[in-house]
Amino acid sequence: MSATRVPARASAVQQRTTTGDARVLGPPAYDADDEYPLRQRPTAIRYDRYPVAPPAPPSAPMSTARSSLRFQLLVVLACVIIGACLAVLVPPIIRNWRDGMTYGYPRTYQADARVGHGDPRHPFSHFLAINDSGALEVIELPGGDPATYPPHLYKIATVTGDAADQVVVTVAVADLNDDGKPDLVARYSDTEVVMWNNGQSFVPRL
Numbered sequence: 001m002s003a004t005r006v007p008a009r010a011s012a013v014q015q016r017t018t019t020g021d022a023r024v025l026g027p028p029a030y031d032a033d034d035e036y037p038l039r040q041r042p043t044a045i046r047y048d049r050y051p052v053a054p055p056a057p058p059s060a061p062m063s064t065a066r067s068s069l070r071f072q073l074l075v076v077l078a079c080v081i082i083g084a085c086l087a088v089l090v091p092p093i094i095r096n097w098r099d100g101m102t103y104g105y106p107r108t109y110q111a112d113a114r115v116g117h118g119d120p121r122h123p124f125s126h127f128l129a130i131n132d133s134g135a136l137e138v139i140e141l142p143g144g145d146p147a148t149y150p151p152h153l154y155k156i157a158t159v160t161g162d163a164a165d166q167v168v169v170t171v172a173v174a175d176l177n178d179d180g181k182p183d184l185v186a187r188y189s190d191t192e193v194v195m196w197n198n199g200q201s202f203v204p205r206l
Contacts, residue, residue: 096166103168107131113173115182115197117152119144129156129171129186134164136188138171140201152201156186156193 103109109129117125122143129138136156142149159167167189173182181197195202 092163096163099166099168106133106165107168109168109170111171113182115140115173115184117200118142118149127171127184129169131165131167131169134159134167136167136169136186138169138184138186154184154186154195154202157188157191159188 099107107130111127111129112124113127114123115125116123117140119142124143126141126143127138128141129136135158138154138156140152140154142151156169169186169188172185172187174185175181176183176185176194177196179197181199183197184195184202186193186195194205196205
């Protein structure tokens with residue numbers, strides 16, 4: 001009597017596949033009843049054992065670095081030169097503009113002071129300091145009748161140079177020798193000129 005071979009029973013997944021159900025929700029799982037379980041698809045992802053660092057960016061050539069340094073030095077040098085020029089040119093321009101607004105042109109300064117040269121009823125004298133193209137002069141107009149008390153002209157100094165006509169001269173009075181009579185003090189630039197009061201006019205200091 002020969003033995004009869006019993007065919008293996010199909011798994012539930014194989015039965016669903018043969019019945020026409022084409023929906024497969026995932027890879028077939030292993031079933032203990034399957035004689036030959038389905039083989040999993042090998043992955044195509046490869047993992048390196050040691051990660052490779054990204055290549056370093058190429059360094060700038062030495063010539064480019066030197067050119068950049070030279071350009072920076074030139075910029076700094078140009079700024080220093082421009083600053084020095086402005087420091088030399090701007091202050092005189094501002095000073096001349098301010099003097100022009102204050103003293104006009106030609107440069108003129110006026111003041112009134114009591115020095116005892118005029119009419120006792122009009123004791124104040126009017127002083128006019130002027131720069132006449134570099135000649136610094138002070139004109140005194142005593143109070144009272146000009147025929148009796150004529151004006152006086154005092155030559156202070158003569159300045160030269162390109163901006164000689166821009167120099168400002170001012171006047172003030174003060175008793176410097178303690179004789180009870182105010183003396184005349186004329187100032188221009190950094191110079192001071194003193195003239196003594198003799199009771200009728202001012203004379204240069206000896």
